[in-house]
Amino acid sequence: MNQPQPVLAVSSLVKRFGSFTAVDDVSFELMPGTSLGIVGESGSGKTTTARILAGLERPTSGTVTLEGRAVGGRSRRDRLWQAGRLQMIFQDPYGSFDPRRTIAQSIAEPLRLHAPGPAERHRARVAELLDQVGLSTRAGEALPRDLSGGQRQRAAIARALGIAPRVLVLDEAVAALDVSIQAQILTLLDELRRETGISYVFVSHDLAVVRYITDTAVVMRHGRIVERGGTEQILRSPQHPYTRLLLDSIPSPDWDLERVARDRRALDAR
Numbered sequence: 001m002n003q004p005q006p007v008l009a010v011s012s013l014v015k016r017f018g019s020f021t022a023v024d025d026v027s028f029e030l031m032p033g034t035s036l037g038i039v040g041e042s043g044s045g046k047t048t049t050a051r052i053l054a055g056l057e058r059p060t061s062g063t064v065t066l067e068g069r070a071v072g073g074r075s076r077r078d079r080l081w082q083a084g085r086l087q088m089i090f091q092d093p094y095g096s097f098d099p100r101r102t103i104a105q106s107i108a109e110p111l112r113l114h115a116p117g118p119a120e121r122h123r124a125r126v127a128e129l130l131d132q133v134g135l136s137t138r139a140g141e142a143l144p145r146d147l148s149g150g151q152r153q154r155a156a157i158a159r160a161l162g163i164a165p166r167v168l169v170l171d172e173a174v175a176a177l178d179v180s181i182q183a184q185i186l187t188l189l190d191e192l193r194r195e196t197g198i199s200y201v202f203v204s205h206d207l208a209v210v211r212y213i214t215d216t217a218v219v220m221r222h223g224r225i226v227e228r229g230g231t232e233q234i235l236r237s238p239q240h241p242y243t244r245l246l247l248d249s250i251p252s253p254d255w256d257l258e259r260v261a262r263d264r265r266a267l268d269a270r
């Protein structure tokens with residue numbers, strides 16, 4: 001009977017920039033409460049795909065369906081509906097915060113839009129959100145430039161969560177943070193997923209991070225998905241030569257740089 005429906009479904013997505021095809025026939029589904037990784041080297045089309053999901057870029061063809069409804073409508077109502085269900089977190093959230101507003105003011109702003117109500121209730125909700133992502137009241141009173149990169153990323157997550165989206169698209173969201181702060185943000189995301197049932201599309205070139213935070217993954221190369229499946233499965237026994245190369249490219253005690261370079265040339269020549 002009640003089969004669970006994907007919260008997000010992407011079908012035959014294509015994005016061309018002029019004659020260049022950045023995203024080439026990409027399809028995947030995201031089930032509620034799960035986390036999907038998009039991995040692949042620089043230029044493989046990960047960000048372009050993420051931006052299409054968030055409605056920041058229009059696909060040349062193909063469809064994105066959110067909770068069963070096709071997205072991409074340009075009306076204010078359509079955009080508000082979409083933003084209420086899907087939010088995006090970028091590598092460096094600095095540019096998405098108003099430099100003159102405190103973090104608390106920035107977190108409160110989308111609340112006014114998505115959950116109209118008295119200022120008092122919004123203040124309480126902001127305090128709750130700050131607490132949820134492990135930021136102090138003092139951090140809430142600070143300006144964006146006064147926070148560390150890790151704190152700013154927490155603030156960006158708090159702001160997105162205030163809208164109570166069903167899907168969070170994170171594009172290299174921890175790539176700029178040092179490893180211990182990465183670990184804090186990743187465990188935070190993990191907790192939030194367990195608490196709220198939110199789903200993630202997690203874009204990253206870091207396979208260790210993807211292994212930790214995702215259940216399934218797709219591997220992109222030149223705009224196409226070349227491998228897909230359970231993350232653990234893919235990382236343990238990669239089927240595609242490109243996935244193997246990605247894995248071999250991770251520095252390890254027996255890292256063979258020359259072999260990686262050689263395999264890379266062989267793959268590029270195919």
Ligand SMILES: Nc1ncnc2c1ncn2[C@@H]1O[C@H](COP(=O)(O)OP(=O)(O)OP(=O)(O)O)[C@@H](O)[C@H]1O
Nearest residue numbers: 017020022040041042043044045046047048049205
């Ligand atoms: N607005 C644009 N106009 C022209 N080409 C673009 C545009 N946006 C992206 N591209 C090209 O599309 C390709 C895919 O870019 P994209 O940013 O999606 O890659 P990526 O996988 O996110 O890479 P990275 O890991 O470096 O972030 C690249 O070759 C890029 O130059």
Ligand SMILES: [Mg+2]
Nearest residue numbers: 046047048171
């Ligand atoms: Mg990118």
